[in-house]
Amino acid sequence: MLEQPINAPSRSWSTTPYNTDRGIGTRAHIGMVVYDNDQTLSHEARAILAIPGVALYESRILSTDDRSQPLSSDNLEDSFGEGLDVAVRQINATRPSDVVALGCTSAAMTIGTEELERRVHCTYPEARVTDPYTGILSALRVLGSTRVGFVSPYPRDVAESMIEGIEAVGVNVPAATVFHNDAGFARDDAPFISPAGIVMAARKVATADIDTIVISCTQMRASGVITDIEQETGKAVITSNQAMCWHALRLAGCRDVLNGWGRLFQANL
Secondary structure, eight states: OOOOOTTOOOOOOOOOOOOOOOOSOSSEEEEEEEETTOSSHHHHHHHHTOOTTEEEEEEEEOOOSOTTSOOOHHHHTTSSTTHHHHHHHTSOSSSOOSEEEEEOHHHHHHHOHHHHHHHHHTTOTTOEEEOHHHHHHHHHHHHTOOEEEEEESSOHHHHHHHHHHHHHTTOEEEEEEEOOBTTBOOTTOGGGSOHHHHHHHHHHHHTSSOSEEEEOOTTSOOGGGHHHHHHHHOOEEEEHHHHHHHHHHHHTTOOOOOSSSOGGGGOOO
């Protein structure tokens, strides 16, 4: 028996019975893998998915690409590296995710949905899997989009690859714009492009004969201006973060109609 310290205060102890419930995620557990350098996705996802009964658990992944080199289609496939498998396992050690969302639009496009699903299912065999690129394609389908204006901070070859993927599902992309400055494309500038700059780019492509504006890249701070752009241009707006969050919710069986995040959240799969 442990001896009581000299002059220890007297203390009355009791036990309290308790009940357990299903915890935070009574409706859905959504796991998200985010790049270690991401400045935007975590913030926007938590704002969009602030829904009672929906739990969001995040894991960060150490990117294996050389950030001193320009972003290109050639190095995107290696960007997740072996760290993806570890990051998926670290999402939540107590409860498997209902949906796992992998947060990089361009890398997801390059690696491909089937390969991402295969890797996630090694850890969570029953989980549904999404990513921003898959979310964008699903959003285009449910909104009935046929002509798209494309906005991104990507170099031209990466933007062209994504546009080709959109056109492969039967959607025309007659207008596109990429952000640049006097120094050219700086790959780490995307999270620091102002929302006003994003609106300006959306206005530029909206002058074309289009019905939808796609703003691609999880680092872009676009979710907060979706409604403003839709009201000003009359076009539907799809962003990487909005589309992935919407798709994750719908895959988890949550059909909530949310205001403030664009027309997309009025739609179901």
